[in-house]
Amino acid sequence: MKILADQNMPLVEQYFADFGEVTRFDGRTLQSEQLIDVDVLLTRSVTQVNSALLHSANKLKFVGTATIGIDHIDTALLKDRNIAFTSAPGCNAIAVAEYVISSIFALCQENASSIEGKTIGIVGVGSIGSCLREKLKALNVTVLLCDPPKYEAGQLDEHQDLELLLTQSDIVTFHVPLIKTGKHSTLHLLNKARLLALKAGTIIINASRGDVIDNQALLEVMQDGAQLDLVIDVWENEPTILTELLEYTRLASVHIAGHTLEGKARGTQMLYQKLCELEKVEVKKSLADFLPVPSITDINLQETFDIPDLGQLIHLIYDVRRDDGILRRDLVNQGFDSLRKNYPIRREFSTLNITGANQHADVLAALGFNLI
Numbered sequence: 251m252k253i254l255a256d257q258n259m260p261l262v263e264q265y266f267a268d269f270g271e272v273t274r275f276d277g278r279t280l281q282s283e284q285l286i287d288v289d290v291l292l293t294r295s296v297t298q299v300n301s302a303l304l305h306s307a308n309k310l311k312f313v314g315t316a317t318i319g320i321d322h323i324d325t326a327l328l329k330d331r332n333i334a335f336t337s338a339p340g341c342n343a344i345a346v347a348e349y350v351i352s353s354i355f356a357l358c359q360e361n362a363s364s365i366e367g368k369t370i371g372i373v374g375v376g377s378i379g380s381c382l383r384e385k386l387k388a389l390n391v392t393v394l395l396c397d398p399p400k401y402e403a404g405q406l407d408e409h410q411d412l413e414l415l416l417t418q419s420d421i422v423t424f425h426v427p428l429i430k431t432g433k434h435s436t437l438h439l440l441n442k443a444r445l446l447a448l449k450a451g452t453i454i455i456n457a458s459r460g461d462v463i464d465n466q467a468l469l470e471v472m473q474d475g476a477q478l479d480l481v482i483d484v485w486e487n488e489p490t491i492l493t494e495l496l497e498y499t500r501l502a503s504v505h506i507a508g509h510t511l512e513g514k515a516r517g518t519q520m521l522y523q524k525l526c527e528l529e530k531v532e533v534k535k536s537l538a539d540f541l542p543v544p545s546i547t548d549i550n551l552q553e554t555f556d557i558p559d560l561g562q563l564i565h566l567i568y569d570v571r572r573d574d575g576i577l578r579r580d581l582v583n584q585g586f587d588s589l590r591k592n593y594p595i596r597r598e599f600s601t602l603n604i605t606g607a608n609q610h611a612d613v614l615a616a617l618g619f620n621l622i
């Protein structure tokens with residue numbers, strides 16, 4: 251079996267070598283000819299899997315993307331051509347939720363304010379939005395949810411109209427898929443009119459897809475003096491982003507919200523599990539076989555530990571300001587994709603074992619730390 255895998259997908263050799271020969275490719279420049287005689291294609295989000303790419307694919311029987319988002323895949327085409335497909339739903343939901351938590355605590359600290367008492371609007375309440383909601387539940391905040399498709403399907407217990415959520419929230423965070431057509435299109439969901447309606451001081455977080463916010467409109471309202479705290483992980487036209495926006499962005503990163511070691515590895519593992527199912531072979535390998543021991547594993551809290559100290563603990567494991575600093579220092583010299591490829595190791599909160607949590611155990615557990 252010939253397996254072609256994105257060069258930025260971890261653990262492919264470890265998971266897939268038993269199936270056949272693994273060759274790596276550059277996700278941005280993959281050409282149709284490289285798919286000749288290939289049986290399995292494993293991609294990440296930067297490869298458009300469309301009719302042009304599949305033109306020379308004469309043997310392809312399985313396409314897997316180790317991502318949650320599938321806006322880069324022509325799924326109807328794969329169905330038509332009888333090519334099995336899977337994505338990796340939820341694989342990095344924890345990572346994105348932790349990115350949001352890290353960002354909120356960083357900005358609250360810098361604004362000399364507290365997360366307590368804030369109203370936080372979550373737009374898109376799927377795997378990421380729900381994970382974030384669970385983490386926020388333990389904190390003293392009000393959470394507003396907006397997810398019309400889920401609400402209309404009777405799958406959401408509460409719902410807020412988007413216009414109301416935008417004007418009532420202190421923090422708005424987007425976790426919708428990129429959908430370009432139809433009643434629930436998310437293309438430029440945050441458009442100029444909605445940007446202008448936001449109250450001064452609102453924190454806007456986008457870790458979904460760049461096109462969910464009209465970047466040009468965002469730049470214009472910021473240039474016109476809008477008082478918004480922007481946290482931007484995803485950009486229109488990646489990797490050629492609107493760099494003028496950086497000046498107005500409090501926390502900027504190179505589409506890495508989901509890039510914990512665990513999040514990326516889970517994605518590869520989910521593709522492996524699907525191929526095992528298709529080939530009718532036993533699933534023998536698991537994440538625990540491959541993940542290294544983190545550099546910090548244990549911490550003991552003293553009785554004096556209190557809610558205002560939470561930010562310190564969160565940022566011990568992941569401080570989004572590290573990623574903001576790298577982008578601002580190296581974007582021009584290294585470029586967007588190179589920064590993503592060389593992203594420093596980041597682990598999830600669950601890798602930290604905490605003793606002595608005492609009266610704050612519920613909050614720490616909800617955030618995802620491992621209580622001993």
Ligand SMILES: NC(=O)C1=CN([C@@H]2O[C@H](COP(=O)(O)OP(=O)(O)OC[C@H]3O[C@@H](n4cnc5c(N)ncnc54)[C@H](O)[C@@H]3O)[C@@H](O)[C@H]2O)C=CC1
Pocket residue numbers: 318319320339340342343346373374375376377378379396397398399400425426427428429434435436457458459483484505506507508509
């Ligand atoms: N920055 C990053 O590194 C990452 C970004 N993502 C992006 O985040 C997106 C969401 O991920 P998940 O929560 O796992 O997806 P999901 O599919 O589990 O949930 C998405 C939710 O958005 C809702 N939705 C759809 N249209 C909507 C609209 N117009 N308004 C409000 N809600 C709407 C859906 O009903 C669904 O409940 C992915 O599609 C992907 O594009 C995902 C992982 C990492």
Ligand SMILES: O=C(O)C(=O)[C@H](O)COP(=O)(O)O
Pocket residue numbers: 293294295296316317318319320342505507508509
């Ligand atoms: O899962 C998704 O969807 C994402 O956006 C990934 O976290 C980032 O995807 P890559 O660009 O690294 O494939």
